Amino acid sequence: MTHLFWMAVFSTLVAIVFGVVAKGTNRHRLIYGLKVFAQFMLIALALGWVLYFLPFR
Amino acid sequence: MFTTNDGSFFGEGESVVGEKQSRSDFSEAARRRAWLIGAGAWAVPGLGHLIQKRWVRGLFLGGVVWSMFLIGFALGGHLFTIGGREQGLAVLVPALWMVGDLGSGLLYLLCWLLNLGFLETPQATARVTFEYGNTFLVVAGLLNYLAMLDAFDIAARRKQ
Numbered sequence: 686m687t688h689l690f691w692m693a694v695f696s697t698l699v700a701i702v703f704g705v706v707a708k709g710t711n712r713h714r715l716i717y718g719l720k721v722f723a724q725f726m727l728i729a730l731a732l733g734w735v736l737y738f739l740p741f742r
Numbered sequence: 743m744f745t746t747n748d749g750s751f752f753g754e755g756e757s758v759v760g761e762k763q764s765r766s767d768f769s770e771a772a773r774r775r776a777w778l779i780g781a782g783a784w785a786v787p788g789l790g791h792l793i794q795k796r797w798v799r800g801l802f803l804g805g806v807v808w809s810m811f812l813i814g815f816a817l818g819g820h821l822f823t824i825g826g827r828e829q830g831l832a833v834l835v836p837a838l839w840m841v842g843d844l845g846s847g848l849l850y851l852l853c854w855l856l857n858l859g860f861l862e863t864p865q866a867t868a869r870v871t872f873e874y875g876n877t878f879l880v881v882a883g884l885l886n887y888l889a890m891l892d893a894f895d896i897a898a899r900r901k902q
Contacts, residue, residue, distance in 0.1 A: 691817065691874045695881070698806045702885045705802045706892040708901075 696725035776897035783893035785847040787811075787886045790893025803889040810882035811849055818866040819875020821850060821859045839876070845883025845890075 704718025783790020788804015791797075822839035844850050853859045866872055895901040 687870060688874075691871060694813070695810075695874070695878065698810055699881065699885065701802055702806050702888060705799055706888055 692729055693726065696722050696729075699725065773898070776894055779897040780890055780894035783890040784845070784886065787847065787849070787882075787889065790890060791896070794893065794896055796896065799892075803885075803892070807846065807882050807886045807889065808849075810878045810885065811846055814875045814878030814882060815859055817871040817875030817878060818869040819872065819877070819879045820862050820866065821853055821879060822876075823854065823860055839880055842880035842883045845885075845887045846879075847886060850883065 700718045700722035703721045704714045707714045707717045709717070779790045779793055782793060786804075787807035788800045791800030791803060794800075821843045822836045824833055824837050824840055826836060828836060866875075869875075892901070
């Protein structure tokens, strides 16, 4: 839970910066920021599940 | 070319137009000012935008960088510097992290002068959030580089 929480905090903060410095209208930048956040979360979760099944110990 | 909208979220003048001004009508004084603003933006996160009265943008960018820096320490992270135990090419590894950390500007330099936050204690490394802390600290610096470039672009009238 700690990992997921801090990953969400990290994704939120980075997405804010990416959205603010992006080009386009405010609406474009807001959507871009949300996309970045969603991508961070989904890719991290997907990678987490992939690594879960790999026998690293 | 992008056009501005009603500016409901960031306010008028915050949206990017994407116009590029020719170098010829960009005076030497304005160029110097842009470089100074860039340096200020690096030194104090958010300052580059606040100087240019981009209040919302400055508060967002500065707020994020400062928050990430402080959260990084709270999670047990530490700053990187070269001159540790590494030898040969292994020096490059902490050097890369250091370049990221250095993006935080005076925050990093102040910690370096006070010798604060560079020590990798066993208690800190044992924390489950230790690597998160390091990542937050490095990314705070990297995001400030991005904010610095944004402030410079605005000052150089490459962005609005």
